[in-house]
Amino acid sequence: MAPSDRTRFAPNSAAARDIEYYLHPFTNLKAHEENGPLIVNEGKGVYVYDDQGNEIIEGMAGLWCTSLGFGEERLAKVAYDQMLKLPYMQGFTHRSNEVAIDLAEKLISIAPGNMGKVFFTNSGSEANDTQIKIVWYYNNALGRPEKKKIIGRHKAYHGITLAAASLSGVEYAHKGFDVPLDRFLHTRTPHFWREGLDGETEDEFSTRLAQELDDMIVAEGPDTVAAFIAEPVMGAGGLITPPTGYFPKIQAVLKKHDVLMIADEVITGFMRTGNMFGSETYDIQPDLISIAKALSSAYLPIGGVMISNEVYEVLREGGDKFGMWNTGYTYSGHPVSAAVALETLSIYEERNLLGHVRSMMGTFQEQMAQFADHPLVGEVRGVGLFAAMELTPDPENKGSFDPAHKIAPGMVARAQAHGLIMRALPSDSVALCPPLIINEDEIGMCIERAGKALDETWDFVQSEGLV
Ligand SMILES: Cc1ncc(COP(=O)(O)O)c(C=O)c1O
Known part of the structure; x- marks a missing residue:
């Protein structure tokens, strides 16, 4: 049966054509035919x-x-002007454009911790996918080929490419898609209201979760665990704020086992928690940060990874072993997206x-x-x-x-x-x-x-x- 025969919408209406032609992301396909968009x-x-x-x-x-x-007219105007001036420039093999340079510099100036470099992507999923590549390359460069597992949390959402969906801990991102892939593990959701034990304080709950993480790393073998990834506040998995003391306790465990901390700030970045980054709100010292979404107020797609100076140094030295840094996207550092992001950051500042x-x-x-x-x-x-x-x-x-x-x-x-x-x-x-x-x-x-x-x-x- 053609989809058009299954709907109650007038033939040729936008709703009927939507049902006929548009396969929506994250949508119940049968219910969509029934209820329309x-x-x-x-x-x-x-x-x-x-x-x-x-x-x-x-x-x-x-x-x-x-x-x-x-x-927001300023964002439309800056995109229009940039398109006329330079609609595209690649970033591969030493090519650059000044808007992407300005944006990278600006981001590093507002980033928490010791971030030194920005790698541009088109989305949050690509940012987290890139995080995995960075972490694996980092350990290959350090001569630790076994240190590759990444620990996320049940109910986390880190995106939906094959690898980002593997980092994600929400079941709905896994069902039917043969993910998570190997090397991806998930630890307990830090949701005190649901997961706290009778009589346990929030702080004790955080201590227990840190101990569980420690146990997991030891059971897997610290030499096999490369990174831990967390949203400062879990978003799509239920909007779960971390319990008191959670991140400092978790990070002490990560430090002990030489495991990198990736803060997925795709939602929490750019003021959502009341600070520029969620890492500031929750005392997180990330080695790597993912950003997207409010970076451009979503007027154009752009995301990125911010990389600490220490991690960058290892990637740099990795070049002696592996040659070029062979990863990137056609649209990494796209000048129009970068111009819109830069203007977004200016508006944030000007309007306080x-x-x-x-x-x-x-x-x-x-x-x-x-x-x-x-x-x-x-x-x-x-x-x-x-x-x-x-x-x-x-x-x-x-x-x-x-x-x-x-x-x-x-x-x-x-x-x-x-x-x-x-x-x-x-x-x-x-x-x-x-x-x-x-x-x-x-x-x-x-x-x-x-x-x-x-x-x-x-x-x-x-x-x-x-x-
Ligand atoms: C925390 C987090 N990380 C990553 C992503 C994936 O971003 P995108 O949909 O741009 O790929 C999302 C999307 O909601 C997210 O909430």
Whole structure:
């Protein structure tokens, strides 16, 4: 049967053509044929407008990326000007362009820790894929060919190329795709509310997780473990903030076994946690950092890896063994993407967006925290301008709904009907992570709409006898 015969949408409508031709990323294929797409063709500020004329608050800043919201003319202009001046220049074999140079210099000036170099990619997945190559090359250069395993965490999300999906610990990234590949391991999710033991403090929980990591490295053989990768705050796996003391304890273990620390700042980078980088918020001293998304406010695709001086020195010396540094993308350091990223960083500074985020995040977190008393909510968690609530049939005992009931996706659909985009995450968590430019009134509107969706979901859960 042709897809067009399976839909209720008018022939030749945008929805019908979408169903006919467009294979969407991360979409339930059969449900898509049934329900059709949300088609958005315009945006302004924190709002997007669907093809039915509805105004919707983009409460997820796209996929945690449109930090400056929609319709930022300066970014459009800089892209236009750059396209006319120099639309493309390769970065291979010693070729360069001044915009990419300026961007690399700027990034190093704001990076946490001792970062010395930037390698450009087109996305967060490519950044993390590159991290793996850097780590493997690094150990080959040091004459440690066995030291190659990389430890991630269950529920982590690091992207979706074969290797990045292997770093990811969310089950949905693995099912049906024959990943994770060999050499990728996963340790416990640092989610105190779900994983903490009775009577255990957050700090004790962090100590236990560090011990488990130590045990895992020892069991695998420290000579075989190359790196640990972590999002400062786990995003797509449930928006999980780390427990007290977690990263310093984890890093002590990594140091002991000479294991590199990769901070995946693809979501947390560029102020989302209330600091320029999540590493600053959580006392992380990374050897390598992945960035993307808010680097360009998503106006054009660009990502990158920031590399510490110490790691770079080893890569440099590796050249004596392996010749050229033979990795890179056609679009690494693309001048138009670089120009948009550079302008994005300028706007952040000129408008003191960091100050704005800090002045909004208290209100945002307080208003989200009100949902903690709702009978359907087990936990509200968040930091800076991102937050989530975890829905449960039994907050006291932290019960879970059968995923077949799709409770979180149901709430997200109700929120959308009220004009708010939210996102359903694993374990029936529902996230709200608006553009960083959001103001107090708009935060209020988000909370009001989320509240309506939550109440209606509670009505549904009761009427279906699910509690
Ligand atoms: C923490 C993290 N790392 C990596 C990625 C992958 O980025 P991309 O979708 O640009 O490949 C994502 C995407 O959401 C992410 O959240």
